[in-house]
Amino acid sequence: MFVSVLISTYNWKDALALCVRSVFRQTVKPAEIVIADDGSRDDTREMIEELRQETDIPIVHVWHEDRGFRKTEILNKAIMKVSHPYIIQIDGDVVLDKHFIADHLELAEKDYFVCGSRVGVDPHQTERFFKTKGKFRPYFFQLTFMYMLNSFRSKWVRRYLEKRYFPKNIKRLRGCNMAFWKEDLLKVNGYNEDLTMWGQEDTEIAYRLIFAGVKKKFLKAGGVEYHLYHKPASRANLEFHNRVLDEVIAEHRSWCENGIVKGKKER
Numbered sequence: 001m002f003v004s005v006l007i008s009t010y011n012w013k014d015a016l017a018l019c020v021r022s023v024f025r026q027t028v029k030p031a032e033i034v035i036a037d038d039g040s041r042d043d044t045r046e047m048i049e050e051l052r053q054e055t056d057i058p059i060v061h062v063w064h065e066d067r068g069f070r071k072t073e074i075l076n077k078a079i080m081k082v083s084h085p086y087i088i089q090i091d092g093d094v095v096l097d098k099h100f101i102a103d104h105l106e107l108a109e110k111d112y113f114v115c116g117s118r119v120g121v122d123p124h125q126t127e128r129f130f131k132t133k134g135k136f137r138p139y140f141f142q143l144t145f146m147y148m149l150n151s152f153r154s155k156w157v158r159r160y161l162e163k164r165y166f167p168k169n170i171k172r173l174r175g176c177n178m179a180f181w182k183e184d185l186l187k188v189n190g191y192n193e194d195l196t197m198w199g200q201e202d203t204e205i206a207y208r209l210i211f212a213g214v215k216k217k218f219l220k221a222g223g224v225e226y227h228l229y230h231k232p233a234s235r236a237n238l239e240f241h242n243r244v245l246d247e248v249i250a251e252h253r254s255w256c257e258n259g260i261v262k263g264k265k266e267r
Contacts (some may be wrong), residue, residue: 001105002031002084008071009092010038013047015228018134020051020059022096030088030101032058036078039066069233072191072201076260079190082182091176094118094225095134099153103222104179106155107162113184113209116177116219117150118227119143126229137226150224157221165218170210173218175202177225184214189259192244197237200245204256207245212254 005023009016016035023033037044040063048061062078064070079087088104090096107114121129121138128136140148188208195201210216247253255265 001086001108003086003088003101003105004032004034004082004084005030005101006034006036006075006078006082006087006089007092008036008038008075008078008089009040009044010071011040011044012093012230013040013044014130015230016044016092017047017051018095018129018228019090019092021054022094022098022100022134024055024057025098026096026101027098028102028105029057031084032060032082034060034062034078034082035092036071036074037061037063038069038071038074039064069197070193072193072195076190076193079182079185080260085182086179087182087185088179089175089177090225091227093228093230094176095129095228097153097224097226100223100225103153103158103219103224106158106222107217107219108179109217110181111184111213112215112217113181113206114179114217114219114223115173115206116223116225118174118177118225119147119150120227121229123229129226129228149220152221153224154221158219161220162217165220167216167218170203170206170216173202173206176227177219177223178202178206180209184209184212186260187214187254188212189255189257189261189265191259192256193258194244194256195237195241197241198233198235199238200241204241204245204248207248208254208256211248211252
C-alpha cells in the first residue's frame, strides 16, 4: 500500500533531521514524506535540501509565512499535497522505531483511523539521541512505568488491543502518532483552523471523524516513537479550544467550516 508520512515542524531543524532520518531507516519505507512547516527559518529549508540528497524517497516541503502558531492551517495545506491514499502523521520532534510504519500498516483498514502512543524522554536522554544521530534507545527500566508500556512491541498484543483499548475514549490520543485515509480527512474538511495555538486540534478532528462514521483503532504494543524533550508550548488559547471541542461533541459535528474548504458543507 502506498503511504505518505506527514511531519509537522517549526524551527527545530536538528530534531526534524533526526525524525526524517528515522523514517529513512524504516523496515517498510513510505512512498513520500510531506513536511508541514509552520513558518520555519531558512535553516530548516536548507536542512531539508540536505536530507533530500540522502534518500530516493520524495520529500515535499510545504511552508507558509510565520504569523504565529498555525499548525492546523499548515497541516491542511500539506494534506492537499499528499499524493497517496494513506497518511501516517507524526511531529518533527519524534524519533521512530524502525518498525513504526510496518506496525501502522498492520492496522490500516478502510473506515478506520488509527491513533498511537509516544515514549517521552528526559533532557539527558534527548541529548543522547542527538549525540548518536538518532541511534540511541533508552533501556526499558530507564523509562517511567507508562512509557515502559508504550515502548513494548508485540504483534499478538497489538492485534488483540486494536479495537479493545479504550474504544470510547477519544481523548486518549496523540496527534504526533495518528494515521488516516486521505479521503476521510477530506470528508470532515481537515483540521479546524479556528484552533490556533496549542491544544485539542487532534482530539477535535478525531471526534468529527467518529461523527462522520469513521471508527477508531488504537495502536498499542507497536508504532513506537520517542518524543524528544522540549519546553511545553503555550496553553494561552486552550480555554477557547476546549469550548470548540465541547460544541463539536454536543452537536455531533463532522464538518468544520474553517477547514480545507471554507464555508458550510454543500448538501
